[in-house]
Amino acid sequence: MSAEITVRHIVLLGTIWQVVAAVTSGNVDQFPKDLHIFRGENVSMFCRFPISQAIRDVYWWKEGEKNFIEADTRKHFNVNKGRGTFALLGATVTDIGTYYCQVLQQDQSVGNGSGTQLTVFASPIPLKIVPVEGTSLRSQRLECKTSAFYPEKIEISWRRNNEEILNGIEIVKNRSEEGLYEASSFLEETKPAVYTCLVSHATLTVPAALSYIIKKDADKILIIGCAVGGLVILVLTVILVTQKNKST
Structure with a gap:
């Protein structure tokens, strides 16, 4: 030196x-x-x-x-x-x-x-909502994920058709080597509706919001419809065969 x-x-x-x-x-x-x-x-x-x-x-x-x-x-x-x-x-x-x-x-x-x-x-926006596997075949799980943010304190809430959801929410937070934080909020729901993720942070003057729409499962309706249609055809076939046997 x-x-x-x-x-x-x-x-x-x-x-x-x-x-x-x-x-x-x-x-x-x-x-x-x-x-x-x-x-x-x-x-x-x-x-x-x-x-x-x-x-x-x-x-x-x-x-x-x-x-x-x-x-x-x-x-x-x-x-x-x-x-x-x-x-x-x-x-x-x-x-x-x-x-x-x-x-x-x-x-x-x-x-x-x-x-x-x-x-x-560092701001937590933009947000991202993606569907993920639920705990059962009948459930639809959503993940609301933030961008890397700082400071650590953050609040994440959900609304269904503009009504606050209080249960069934899980939040996971991680910190990177750079010292930034990322958070994911998981919501398990099965009802068709509009779901909105709201995030409050020191960098935001108003909460950031992002919405996701869950629709009725058209494939399941189609499968049920086909099954019912097949059953009707089977019943009609049995009736026709029975009537033909009686006529002979």
Whole structure:
């Protein structure tokens, strides 16, 4: 490890101690305080300091991590005219956290920012409803599946012909390696009707809704009709044969 990097790490440790102690420099102004964006969006945060002083270096770190953030294809830094900028491209839920800036001059800390809290949301829409195998031959089971979402809290309900269904509902939730959640709500029903899945989430101003129609089973009606028709033909045949035997 080079002497320059070692000095930076020592300065960072001192800065973290300052943040914990709620001590920040009046010469450094970090903004905005809070950022709320959707997954995949680009975001920037800023660190401002007096331009009357000599050119300074600005470094950024994320709370809970031990090293300064390094530039890469998603993370870009710029210092110009008394302002340091940290741009984050294509944000994911793994980027959620509090970010701090630190202003250095000749490897000496001039001050640090008060922090920017980044929150990344992911919407559960679009929804999808698909029929799946039921627990019996006579049942029709429906699955209402969300898209990947964040944060975790979500509410899923069902309606049949616009009347809320309170029983026979099962919800399964999974979390991906990226930290996103997916949920499936299963409903077992046999009645022909319009079924609507409603999903409430922090990313939605109103619940998302998707409907599915279960119709009468035309194949079963056809089979029953054929069976009844065959029975009528058989009865008529027996009657005709009987009448013919009597006439002879």
